Amino acid sequence: MITERLGKELLYFDGGMGTLLQERGLAPGELPEMWNVTHPETIREIHRKYIEAGSDIILTNTFGANALKFHDESSSLEDIVKTAVSHVKAAVREAGADRPVYTALDIGPTGKLLAPMGDLEFETAYEAFREVAKWGEEAGADLIHIETMSDTYELKAAVLAAKENTSLPVFATTIYDERGKLLTGANVPSVIALLEGLRADAIGINCGMGPDQMMPVIEEYVRYSSLPLIVKPNAGLPKQKDGMTYYDISPEVFADQMHRIVSAGACIVGGCCGTTPEHIRAVAELTRDITVTPPQEKDHTIVSSYGQSVFLGCGSKIIGERINPTGKKRFKQALKERDIDYILREGITQQDNGAHILDVNVGLPDIDEASMMKEAVKALQSVVNLPLQIDTVDAGAMEAALRIYNGKAMVNSVSGKKESMDQVFPLIRRYGGVVIGLTLDESGIPSDADGRIRIAEKIIKEAERYGIKKKDIVIDALAMTISSEPDGAKVTLETLRRLRQELGVNTVLGVSNISFGLPARPVINAAFYTMAMMSGLSAGIINPSSEDMMKAWYAYHALMGLDENCEAYIGKYTQTLSSDEKTGGAQHRPGASVTLGECIEKGLKEDASARTRELIKDKEPLDIINEELIPALNHVGEGFEKGTVFLPQLLMSAEAAKSAFAVLKEKMDISGEVREKLGTVILATVKGDIHDIGKNIVKVLLENYSFDVIDLGKDVPPEKIVETALDKDVRLVGLSALMTTTVVSMEETIRQLREKAPLCKVMVGGAVLNQEYADMIGADFYGKDAMQSVHYARKLFS
């Protein structure tokens, strides 16, 4: 088995395939995988040459052989994959090498971008990789090699598919740019964290650069990874001649540079674009005698997202606690209404205020938590690049979220109860993650530090049985309110200290529990937060919008030498112009004579809400709406139509009105007053279309004019729109499409609506549309701009 040799001896991969095929006549844009069928001799000959040159692992010619990338009607994908495996096997026989030569099923990217930024669903990508992996195993591959991945999300789909559907070892390598990042923004530690969590067998880097340029990335791998390191560089940087790409580092120079790479710690080496059997031969000859240093086990605790990695254990990290419905009426309402934007704004605000990780809890008794959790995680990952902490007691929701999470998540939580560990640890083993262990078990929460330490030990030991390392566990020392437990704080602080010193494990706390039941809680919370950090708190779950907590955090890091030159502290607390002042935003000061209407017309968001707060002291919310807000909005709308007000101003006014409405809504919620809604409108960007700015503009305006908007988002299948229209009995659907290619889906959506919801009216808009086109596809109304849609909706519902 190859796994027994990994990290113990030097193994050689093969080199480039594509460049060799081009030399042999592969035309630009032609699918190289077709050659498995059309030129079997050529493929075998190339494999054979690599074996003769010294390669121990030969990649099948299947880089682009997946259902999403490979489209050729003349041959089945299964045939292509299985034939490719058989070519390597045949070449091994023909070459008659006196050493084992392994067949590696090569899996490259789909060439598509995954949702939410693209239109490829995670599970669709998974499915495409799954079938290829299965065919490869059936045909007799010895391992699966996933390579040239530039998106951690796609990488995760591929590794999961290979791991869950075959019993083969899985190698995975990614392609970095000169700054040491993937094209989708991930850095080296976040890729390592993800792949170690998914239990890849060997990981590393291929393509993109020549050996020398890869050195900084290789050093990072050696520093952070505990797995055997694969390195497959190109023969230098690409050059061009007559439309052909070529690479020009000679075998000798390549071998020389690879010698350095092997000495630095790589133990599975080969070449990518532009390398030839001669390159591999030269590398093998020059490096054969180097003794491999086995990869060292690292103990970094890393959580990651698609674009960031957060290390626990250096300083104290902030986990934002605000995405949680407990005790928040408005949040509960948002969950019930599936108002995802509300959750997103909570996330963005916390990031702006300094959070490093966001806790995500969307549990409510009467909602489908698994589907809500999935939706929230996906949506959050499209606007916030912070790692997330999946917070749920529902194992189904936990698994759903961990599966589709892009990165290595933090998980909240497991406890010392057997049932909890039996449920949570298998999930961590499968998807990776850093899990919070609560120091409580069947007999409750121990009242002293000894008891809590014992539970921590139990959790760590049980995790080990699943192959989960201590570095992936963070122990919650539990803060108990001092109002009922006088020694609560002291026990927690002692536990923290001993967890770090005796067990060497990272720690976490829900800090504000300490003051439950006391007045002026921020006073206690902030003081306790500082003490906890001082006692070894790796991460505090806090509200980053609390100034007291943030002051404690900045001060602690400055005082303890964890903030170099006090830079962060100075940056935070040196007076600077607020961005509003720069944009000329907050011109109104309390007492100034600007009316709410003027604030709206000028688009002054902060002023509008401040002015509204003043007004509600002695005016009814509905009167404010009818006498100030609506006339101002109308005035701006008219200006827009006359061409004296332009789109950005229209939207600034809309945003200002929105902030005023938010203030009024608070007041009305308390008094039980309701602003009557004019009607409900569904908005969606049609299937295949991912451009949703236009739709979002219409949404903001409709909401201001008192419509309930059900925003189905972008890339929405016709069926979902029809279903929602029927389900919610909606009379108006607004559809947006940007391009001629997606207007087709618009037409289909209208057709289905006509058939199943004939009473529903349809308004359309988007760049390529005009009245004629809208008539052609059977729309009831074409909105040239956002205001037109508002007029149409008002007319329809009046």
Added chain:
Amino acid sequence: MKEAVRYLGYGNNTADERTCAMIQESFTELERAADPRSICRIFDMEQDADGTIKAANMKLVSKSLSRNLKGCVRLVLFGATLGIGVDHLIRRSSVTDMSRAVILQACAAALLEEYCDKIQEEAGKELEKEKLYLRPRFSPGYGDFDIHYQEPIMRILDCAKTIGLSMTDGYMMTPTKSVTALIGASPIKERCPAAGCEACSKTDCEYRR
């Protein structure tokens, strides 16, 4: 700046002070979020009597493209993107402030055009050494040049791997702020031929230059 204002629908009007300030800020934010990348590959091209263009193993049939490439002997396949960070930024803004999202969107479009111009100019300098001169770039979707040609162009350039550019089933590019185009090179230097906007037949377009 001027282009961004035009994309925002101001036509020949000047933008108000606040919008201008937000445009400035948006450009700064975009510079941070953007990771512009491009790829060019140059092929020989031939043009049949009926105007059909043959290059890079492709046959291109389009009247408007034929006109654009008349007399050219080489064809540059061109792909460029501002990167996924820009999409994230715009999306983030559309949750918190639509006016900012719309301005970012316009600024990103302007930034992308400027970036493409720069890359094209560099490619042009290279070709001038061979006494060849570039035409204005021409993208799938312009005139009668079918959007579906985007697929082979991206395949030949291997855009997903080289610059991280792919497209949806609906031929929409991801990241969204991206361009694919063909640029002809001819031995005759023409006097400032009509480019993108001016060459377009949609004369009633509100964004027309």
